[in-house]
Amino acid sequence: MTDTIHLKAQLQACRSKEDTFKTLVTLSKTLPRLSAEEKIEDNKVKGCESAVWLIIEENHGLHHFKADSDAKLMRGVLVAILSLVEGKTLADIQQMDLKAELAELNLSSYLTSSRTNGVLAILEKIQVPKQ
Amino acid sequence: MAFDPLLLRPLFPILAQSAYDHPLTYLDNAATTQKPLPVLDAIQDYYRHFNANVHRGAHFLSDRATNRFEQARDTVARFINAPEQSHVIWTKGATEAINVVAYGLEHILEKGDEILITSLEHHANLVPWQQLAFRTGARLRIVPLTSNGEWEPEFSHYFTDRTRIFAATQVSNAIGASTPLKTMIDLAKQQGAFTLVDGAQAVAHYPVDVQALGCDFYVFSGHKMYGPTGIGVLYGKNHALEILMPYQTGGEMVRHVSYQATEFNVLPYRLEAGTPHIEGVIGLAAACDFLNAQDRLALLAWEQSLANHVYTRLHKAGGIEIYSPEKNTTLVSLSVPNIHILDINAYLDSQGVAVRAGSHCAHPLMAQLGVAGTLRASFACYNTMEEANRFCDVLLDAIDLLNDE
Ligand SMILES: Cc1ncc(COP(=O)(O)O)c(C=O)c1O
Numbered sequence: 001m002t003d004t005i006h007l008k009a010q011l012q013a014c015r016s017k018e019d020t021f022k023t024l025v026t027l028s029k030t031l032p033r034l035s036a037e038e039k040i041e042d043n044k045v046k047g048c049e050s051a052v053w054l055i056i057e058e059n060h061g062l063h064h065f066k067a068d069s070d071a072k073l074m075r076g077v078l079v080a081i082l083s084l085v086e087g088k089t090l091a092d093i094q095q096m097d098l099k100a101e102l103a104e105l106n107l108s109s110y111l112t113s114s115r116t117n118g119v120l121a122i123l124e125k126i127q128v129p130k131q
Numbered sequence: 132m133a134f135d136p137l138l139l140r141p142l143f144p145i146l147a148q149s150a151y152d153h154p155l156t157y158l159d160n161a162a163t164t165q166k167p168l169p170v171l172d173a174i175q176d177y178y179r180h181f182n183a184n185v186h187r188g189a190h191f192l193s194d195r196a197t198n199r200f201e202q203a204r205d206t207v208a209r210f211i212n213a214p215e216q217s218h219v220i221w222t223k224g225a226t227e228a229i230n231v232v233a234y235g236l237e238h239i240l241e242k243g244d245e246i247l248i249t250s251l252e253h254h255a256n257l258v259p260w261q262q263l264a265f266r267t268g269a270r271l272r273i274v275p276l277t278s279n280g281e282w283e284p285e286f287s288h289y290f291t292d293r294t295r296i297f298a299a300t301q302v303s304n305a306i307g308a309s310t311p312l313k314t315m316i317d318l319a320k321q322q323g324a325f326t327l328v329d330g331a332q333a334v335a336h337y338p339v340d341v342q343a344l345g346c347d348f349y350v351f352s353g354h355k356m357y358g359p360t361g362i363g364v365l366y367g368k369n370h371a372l373e374i375l376m377p378y379q380t381g382g383e384m385v386r387h388v389s390y391q392a393t394e395f396n397v398l399p400y401r402l403e404a405g406t407p408h409i410e411g412v413i414g415l416a417a418a419c420d421f422l423n424a425q426d427r428l429a430l431l432a433w434e435q436s437l438a439n440h441v442y443t444r445l446h447k448a449g450g451i452e453i454y455s456p457e458k459n460t461t462l463v464s465l466s467v468p469n470i471h472i473l474d475i476n477a478y479l480d481s482q483g484v485a486v487r488a489g490s491h492c493a494h495p496l497m498a499q500l501g502v503a504g505t506l507r508a509s510f511a512c513y514n515t516m517e518e519a520n521r522f523c524d525v526l527l528d529a530i531d532l533l534n535d536e
Pocket of ligand 1: 161162223224225226227253255256300302303304329331332352
């Protein structure tokens with residue numbers, strides 16, 4: 001997976017919506033795809049117009065994430081989101097202002113409450129996984 | 132081509148802006164159209180010069196407001212060739228108009244009666260009937276499309292002596308196909324059914340004549356025909372409107388109230404509880420005037436030529452599934468195998484091209500087409516050939532960028 005600092009630099013360098021689009025397409029290629037067995041209803045994040053699956057595993061208190069989507073840009077966004085939270089404790093993750101961090105990455109247009117994407121639902125599932 | 136959309140552009144100043152440094156290319160007209168200056172001016176004028184509640188106070192402003200409000204009813208009646216202005220009921224939009232009818236007819240339905248719709252319906256002309264069927268024990272039946280998107284050659288058997296209500300869209304918002312309305316309405320009438328036409332996608336494009344259609348009810352929304360949001364119309368024949376139980380009660384719709392009983396007002400007021408959307412009504416009448424001042428058939432021919440041009444170019448380009456008819460439609464609905472429509476939509480947006488990607492409030496139709504959603508470019512009178520080409524160019528670029536090698 002692309003390392004976080006590099007990813008941040010890439011996204012922050014985007015000067016236009018088109019740049020962000022192209023960067024997300026590039027990032028999307030770095031997301032390992034889930035298997036058919038993992039893409040089950042239980043792992044689906046509700047509230048996304050594209051299908052999004054998210055699997056959270058806990059190991060010695062650290063949270064590890066796997067995710068996939070049928071839409072490419074969403075896979076790019078997932079790479080960005082997971083790079084922020086991967087390998088952290090739930091307590092750490094809950095302290096983060098993920099919306100602000102994504103906005104810093106030029107991804108604020110993915111944070112609208114519009115029905116066309118479910119990034120807020122993904123963040124919710126990451127920060128409050130038991131729901 | 133005799134018609135020049137550039138002559139209309141100055142009336143739509145909103146279109147003269149850029150989106151992310153690209154010229155804004157607005158091709159989401161089936162969702163809502165932009166509003167011309169005369170509509171904006173009419174709304175301003177109302178608030179600046181004659182704002183007052185209607186049908187209530189006897190004073191200078193209230194008289195002016197009431198006159199303009201009732202003149203607007205006359206304008207809309209003539210716009211759809213309704214015989215009487217009292218046959219025009221104001222609603223919030225097509226959705227509310229259909230709900231007014233679905234609730235209003237509940238008392239005529241019995242268990243085992245049939246409500247018939249088609250497989251092209253928007254959820255607005257499906258869910259109210261389904262819920263009505265649940266409440267009454269009636270059966271919701273569907274006149275289906277065949278797998279290649281055509282009407283079954285023999286659909287008359289769907290119209291039975293149990294059919295009490297037949298409701299159909301004139302034009303599909305999702306794929307732009309039209310229904311064989313006249314034939315269907317005649318079949319429904321032979322069975323003594325009430326007929327409702329959802330004209331939401333038709334009024335901006337086709338001159339409408341409700342008497343020629345012969346339907347009992349005709350509904351549409353102002354915002355899809357260059358008018359304001361929040362205003363729509365329920366047209367009904369007199370006997371059809373009279374049979375409706377009022378869906379809402381309150382002020383304006385009553386003649387006399389005591390604690391024991393209420394005497395309802397006459398049509399159209401009986402079906403218009405509460406203070407109406409006065410500015411919306413004024414704006415809608417201005418939108419009718421705007422359309423009446425155009426050569427409607429020339430506008431239609433232009434819009435269809437844009438859709439046909441896009442169809443032809445994309446068909447030639449190959450690799451694109453098009454769900455719209457080739458001709459006689461004002462929109463193009465498509466998908467691209469193995470590429471998500473939301474990804475294409477994001478690229479179009481980044482280039483300032485506004486379209487709609489999704490299920491278009493028609494889940495059953497999408498299921499029948501075997502897709503989760505489609506990407507829809509829908510045209511209005513102010514769109515140019517350059518914009519139609521721009522849509523094709525950017526779409527083809529998006530496909531290149533998103534294709535997995
Ligand atoms: C065919 C059709 N019917 C009904 C509606 C509902 O219109 P409104 O949301 O304005 O009530 C729409 C709007 O998209 C439509 O396209």
